[in-house]
């Protein structure tokens with residue numbers, strides 16, 4: 001395209017942006033990615049203290065883009081999940097054997113993912129990483145879209161991808177501002193030690209305030225994500241280690257033995273962020289810039305990585321055919337492809353929070369009944385797992401572990 005400095009520019013090099021740079025980079029096209037903070041900078045908001053659950057489909061994407069080998073040693077496999085309602089007898093047990101999979105998912109520190117993606121980008125001469133640099137202004141008009149960076153560059157391409165997270169300033173400039181609704185709780189995260197072998201089992205325990213998730217890591221460590229009213233979350237971040245472990249033991253019980261230690265604790269505000277459409281003139285938003293969901297069920301980045309897989313496939317198709325990737329028709333096709341899954345995950349996560357925090361009389365009994373029914377019904381378990389593992393519907397090449405056609 002006349003005047004373009006690159007074939008693709010990505011603003012934001014966190015989990016979603018860096019993954020897309022790897023996926024688009026393998027086509028050999030000129031890709032630029034702009035990121036404000038280096039991977040080991042303490043202020044880096046995407047690669048931080050969180051340890052997140054990746055689905056098996058997300059693992060396949062990481063394998064296909066050449067970033068899995070570097071995190072494999074730090075990835076803890078989830079073989080089963082125990083879902084329960086605190087203080088009640090209902091429970092559902094989901095197991096990898098219900099879907100014949102090697103694992104239901106993997107638990108990986110985001111910092112390890114960041115290092116692996118950055119290293120992979122470094123192996124591709126056609127991918128230019130501008131970091132530290134901030135994309136501050138964009139120009140949408142007749143020709144290619146242009147973006148200005150704080151270090152004085154002006155990059156132009158047929159398509160600009162916004163992967164700059166849930167507070168996207170560029171999104172507002174492009175008319176893609178998220179509609180957000182804050183949840184009254186925060187999520188407290190920490191890596192904790194346990195005295196009993198976890199046997200690669202994850203726990204999702206619903207309390208009156210929201211879910212408490214414990215995910216198996218390598219060794220006798222588990223990643224905790226505990227939803228609490230904001231003031232309690234902050235108090236537990238500031239509590240001494242013994243006080244914190246006591247509170248956790250009281251909330252979770254003794255199923256995993258004793259909680260022996262806790263690493264760095266951090267509390268995150270929670271919100272639901274929704275876009276009517278993720279596309280505007282030669283601009284497309286992916287990852288948290290396009291949708292923010294509650295971390296219950298560990299779906300946020302898995303959903304963002306599916307944006308990456310679908311967009312990478314469409315880019316490779318267009319480039320192979322010599323088509324313009326930024327036309328309204330091409331962007332509409334991408335938006336249509338993504339809308340169903342995004343809406344479904346938004347509804348699922350928001351619905352779960354409503355269902356398990358509601359005090360409506362009779363609802364707790366119905367929940368218990370529901371969990372027991374799921375537990376007794378293998379086809380329902382299979383359906384639930386297939387959907388939450390990202391194996392439902394039409395799967396792009398990357399999700400099947402392969403590069404898009406024309407993708408190197």
Ligand SMILES: Cc1cc2nc3c(=O)[nH]c(=O)nc-3n(C[C@H](O)[C@H](O)[C@H](O)COP(=O)(O)OP(=O)(O)OC[C@H]3O[C@@H](n4cnc5c(N)ncnc54)[C@H](O)[C@@H]3O)c2cc1C
Pocket residue numbers: 011012013014015016017034035036037044045046047050051052053054133134135136163164165166168169170187188189225268286287288289295297298299300301302303304
């Ligand atoms: C407590 C908690 C637990 C979670 N657990 C899970 C889980 O188990 N599984 C899961 O799938 N998801 C989980 N998530 C969700 C997941 O963390 C997010 O979906 C993911 O971080 C989104 O990645 P992103 O790259 O879209 O956005 P971000 O992580 O927000 O990254 C945006 C990047 O853009 C950069 N940036 C911003 N503005 C600019 C600019 N103008 N110029 C240049 N760079 C810019 C930022 O520095 C950052 O690197 C969890 C979230 C929370 C809060």
